[in-house]
Amino acid sequence: MNVIIEAKGLTKEYKDGKEALRGLDFTVEEGKIFGLLGLNGAGKTTTMSILTTMIRKTQGKVIVDEIDLDENPNEIRKNIGIVFQESTSDNQLTGRENLQYIAGLSGMSSQTADQKINELFEKMGLKESADILVKRYSGGMKRKLELAVAMLQNPRIIFLDEPTLQLDPASRAEFWNYIKKLKERTGITIFLNTHYLDEAEKLCDVIAIIDQGRIIAKGPPDIIKNTVKGDIIKVKVENETPSFNKIIQDVHGVLEVVKSNSYYLIKCENSNQVAPSVVLKIKL
Numbered sequence: 264m265n266v267i268i269e270a271k272g273l274t275k276e277y278k279d280g281k282e283a284l285r286g287l288d289f290t291v292e293e294g295k296i297f298g299l300l301g302l303n304g305a306g307k308t309t310t311m312s313i314l315t316t317m318i319r320k321t322q323g324k325v326i327v328d329e330i331d332l333d334e335n336p337n338e339i340r341k342n343i344g345i346v347f348q349e350s351t352s353d354n355q356l357t358g359r360e361n362l363q364y365i366a367g368l369s370g371m372s373s374q375t376a377d378q379k380i381n382e383l384f385e386k387m388g389l390k391e392s393a394d395i396l397v398k399r400y401s402g403g404m405k406r407k408l409e410l411a412v413a414m415l416q417n418p419r420i421i422f423l424d425e426p427t428l429q430l431d432p433a434s435r436a437e438f439w440n441y442i443k444k445l446k447e448r449t450g451i452t453i454f455l456n457t458h459y460l461d462e463a464e465k466l467c468d469v470i471a472i473i474d475q476g477r478i479i480a481k482g483p484p485d486i487i488k489n490t491v492k493g494d495i496i497k498v499k500v501e502n503e504t505p506s507f508n509k510i511i512q513d514v515h516g517v518l519e520v521v522k523s524n525s526y527y528l529i530k531c532e533n534s535n536q537v538a539p540s541v542v543l544k545i546k547l
């Protein structure tokens with residue numbers, strides 16, 4: 264399998280000192296849907312913004328489609344399409360005009376653009392709505408239009424930042440179906456940020472869970488689902504010893520221990536049973 268995105272030791276410290284990413288390592292295989300799953304503030308948008316060259320990383324190495332981010336960010340930008348978390352379409356224009364506007368900015372000839380735009384409307388099932396104002400579009404239609412914008416230049420990778428955030432259940436399901444079909448039809452690679460486990464599960468071939476700027480689990484959806492099942496106990500320890508991790512790991516019912524900043528995250532099947540044992544161990 265061909266690796267199309269690779270990140271190694273990726274960190275991001277914002278100007279105010281906030282460490283949003285603390286050393287991410289991951290690879291995305293070509294033609295797959297890769298999901299970055301995490302709570303609000305985990306670092307999903309930051310990661311995507313770096314990969315798409317919208318913001319600068321602090322440290323680490325990033326390769327996108329065989330291009331080193333440090334060497335040629337402009338070249339990366341040519342091969343990708345982005346759907347942002349916030350809606351970017353102009354409500355005062357029709358769907359078609361939105362696409363024509365972006366195509367014009369990218370320097371596409373109007374003949375090529377018109378053909379491509381018709382094709383996209385057809386495939387998205389938006390043909391009937393192409394010439395009505397976007398302010399009349401439903402949330403689901405707007406997202407599809409933004410996906411069409413991202414697809415305009417036949418990108419090799421599409422980045423989606425929480426694409427179904429404000430959609431009703433029916434529109435979400437429809438959007439998922441569309442993404443799946445898109446992948447099957449074109450073999451495009453999709454990088455998806457989401458905080459919905461069900462979305463990640465339904466859509467993704469591989470899921471990486473991000474928590475406070477670190478990837479804490481990675482794998483196919485069925486494995487990740489089992490990892491996510493159960494509880495997480497977060498503890499802060501004063502006077503911790505080097506063997507702390509091992510001691511907690513040995514507590515009955517503990518599945519995994521992850522050090523996250525000054526905290527330990529303890530994954531377990533049932534926190535009600537495990538928490539007292541953990542506290543006892545720490546005190547001893």
Ligand SMILES: Nc1ncnc2c1ncn2[C@@H]1O[C@H](COP(=O)(O)OP(=O)(O)O)[C@@H](O)[C@H]1O
Nearest residue numbers: 277279281283302303304305306307308309310
């Ligand atoms: N421009 C910024 N300056 C400082 N901190 C930021 C900035 N953007 C995001 N953050 C912080 O970085 C962390 C990760 O944010 P973000 O990547 O947006 O997370 P997510 O997309 O997973 O919700 C959060 O704590 C957020 O508050």
Ligand SMILES: [Mg+2]
Nearest residue numbers: 307308309348
């Ligand atoms: Mg975000």
